Amino acid sequence: MPQDVYDKIMMLCKRRGFIYPSFDIYGGVAGFYDYGPLGSQVKNNIENLWRRFYVLKDGCIEINTPIITLYEVLKASGHVDEFTDLTVHCGKCKQFYKVEDILEKGVSVEEALKKNLLRCPRCGMVLKNVSPVNLMFSTKIGIGEGRKAFLRPETAQGIFTNFHFLYRFAREKLPIGVVQIGKGYRNEVSPRQGMIRLREFSMAEAEIFFDPTNKTHSDFEKVKDKKLFLFDNEKEMKLSLREAVKNKVVDNQALAYYMYLTQEFLLSAGVDPKKFRFRKHAKDELAHYARECWDAELFSERFGWVECVGIADRSAYDLSSHIKSSGVDMYALRRYDKTKTVKKKKIVPNMSTLGPLFKEKAGRIKTLLENIDVTSEVDEISVNIDGEKIEIPKDCYKIVETEEKVSGEKFIPHVIEPSYGIDRILYMILEHNYMETKKKEEEYRVLRLKPGIAPVKTGVFPLVNDDKLVEIAKKIDNDLRDAGVITYYDDSGSIGRRYARMDEIGTPFCVTVDHDTIVDNTVTIRDRDTTRQVRKKIEDVVDYIKEKIGFLV
Structure with missing residues (x-):
């Protein structure tokens, strides 16, 4: 069977130190890969370019939160109940399959079961027992009973649970953009797509909190005439941001702006614009938290159109859920011009009764009671803790009416979330920039990576x-490294072979010291993509290279 581009790239990656199969000496395991020396550099470069767009250009703040996430957090977020795949088991082959992977296109699960169309890919046996399986890796914090937890399926929840701190950090002003880059985990049923379907993956996520009455962006006017490449599941369109929002193809300015920012990031990273589009989620495929979502899809010769970024309007779903579950005030404030005095009913917990009755839960119940908004007569009060509804006896609280001075109206912010799959983007950049040609009847491979993304910026020979x-x-090599430019020194083999080794790993420039250097203090600098060579004074080499690579380090 002939190799396709995926096979060729993965062979190159393994041979040249980009990507290795994890635990290879023990036979490996599907869904896990290691980044080698060059792959780690490419990944770092992609992530740092992303930071340039979100932290430097858009003014977001970056945080870092734990990978291990409490059960209560993911119960509140909906992941415990909703983060599932439909699976089916073949009793003969002892294999589990993800139903959508073996379902014929255009056929529903119900129809497939009714007509016996769901068959094991190995033995052909008709499969029947379809069931949802939660895809999170479960764990426990502490010894003994401990606390239930999971490896996080997304970095976003760490941002949401910190909103009350971050809102104060931002001096209680919206919008606030908060970003996080880190690992996510998904216990895939049967990952068979290499780098595209991983069980441990790297994510770069931004949560931008807006007042729901004002989903605009301060930079929208600057980019409103830029074109977006859109696909609404029926037709492809090329619309300006202004047209897309005006015609309600995209719901609001903020969502359109972050789609544009995503497009600019991906094209700057080296994605082929002819293999890029935004696809709108149909209503029946929206995640449980989303009101609108667009996927940035990149085309692969093997895998077809692949979702690499999701840009979702998560509305107030997450903060509402965490406020309800934790009882913590994570509201924002829409300030009045003048302070107002208002009459307000509030619940005052009676801890002398509440404490002995509910013991270790009493503190959380007290917080939940204090945050209940009493707008009408109340006959009975209940709270929800870890999915359990708890009725609160009347002698555990009293309702009092008070006068309070208020400076504004509380509301729950809405969230626009661009969520990036770094591993998928990295693979797609490699595929989109992989070139093959012939030199002296031999196969010749070039990775035409953007200088800012290339793992090595300059070869020195x-x-x-x-x-x-x-x-x-060696002096030139040291000078470049001192200036922050990653180099590769190579003095073995013919100069042609050395150029070939650098071309294969995407190195954009090579500096060669020859016999003329001793005479006139100049060196040859070769451009990877044009193969043209120029002579430069040794003292000008560092500045020339830094200018050429845009100094993205």
């Missing part, structure tokens, strides 16, 4: 192993 040339080449 002495033409031959002459002591004088080697000394000068």
Whole structure:
């Protein structure tokens, strides 16, 4: 069977130190890969470029939260109940399958079961027992009973649970953009798509909190005439941001702006614009938290259109859920011009009764009671803790009417979330920039990576192993590294072979020290994509290279 581009890229990645199969000496395991020396650099470069767009350009703040996430957090967020895949088991082959992977296109699960169309890919046996399976990795915090927890399926919840701190940090002003880059986990049923379907993956997520009455963006006017590549599941369109929002193809300015920012990031990272589009989620495929979502899809020769970024309007879903579950005040404030005095009913917990009755739960119940908004007559009060509804006896609280001075109206912010799959983006950049040609009847491979993404920026070579040339080449190599430019020094093999090794890993420039260098203090600098060579003074090399690579380090 002939190799396709995925096979060729993964072979190159393994051979040259981009990507290795995890635990290879023990046979490996599906859904896990290691980044080698070059792959780690590419991944870091993609993540740092992303930070340039979100932290520097858009002014977001970055945080870092634990991978291990409490059960209560993910219960409140809906992941315990909703983060599932339909699976089916073949008793003969002892294999589990994700139903959508073996379902014929255009056929519903109900129809497939009714007509016996769901069959094991290995033995052909008709499969019947379809059931949902939660995809989170479960764990426990502490020894003994401990506390139930999971490896996080997304980084977003760490941002939501910190909103009350972050809102104060931002001096209680909206919008606030908060970002996080880190690992996410999904216990895939049967990952068979290499780098595209991982059980441990890297994510870059931004949660931008808006007043729901004002989903605009301060930079929208600057980019309103830029074009977005859109696909609404029926037709492809090329619309300006202004047209997309005006015609309600995209619901609001904020969502359109972050779609544009995503498009600019991906094209700047080296994605082929002819293999890029935004696809709108149909209503029946929206996540449980989303009111509108667009996927940035990239085309792969093997996998077709692949979702690499999701840009969702999560509305107030997450903060509402965490306020309800935790009882913590995570509201924002829409300030009045003048302070107002209002009459307000509030619940005052009676801890002398509440404490002995509910013991360790009493503190959480007290917080929940204090945050209940009493707008009418109340006959009975209940709270929800960890999915359990608890009725509160009347002698555990009293309702009092007070006068309070208020400076504004409380509301729950809405959230626009661009969520990036770094591993998928990395693979797609490799595929979109992989070129094959022939040189002297031999296969010749080039990765035409953008200079800012390339793992090595400059190869440095002495033409031959002459002591004088080697000394000068090593000095240039050290000067470039001191200036923050990653280099690769190579003095073995013919100069053609050395160029080929650099082309194969995407190195955009090569500096060669030759015999003329000793005479006129100049070196040859070769461009990977054009193969053209220029002579430059040694003292100008560092500045020339830094200018050419845009100094993205």
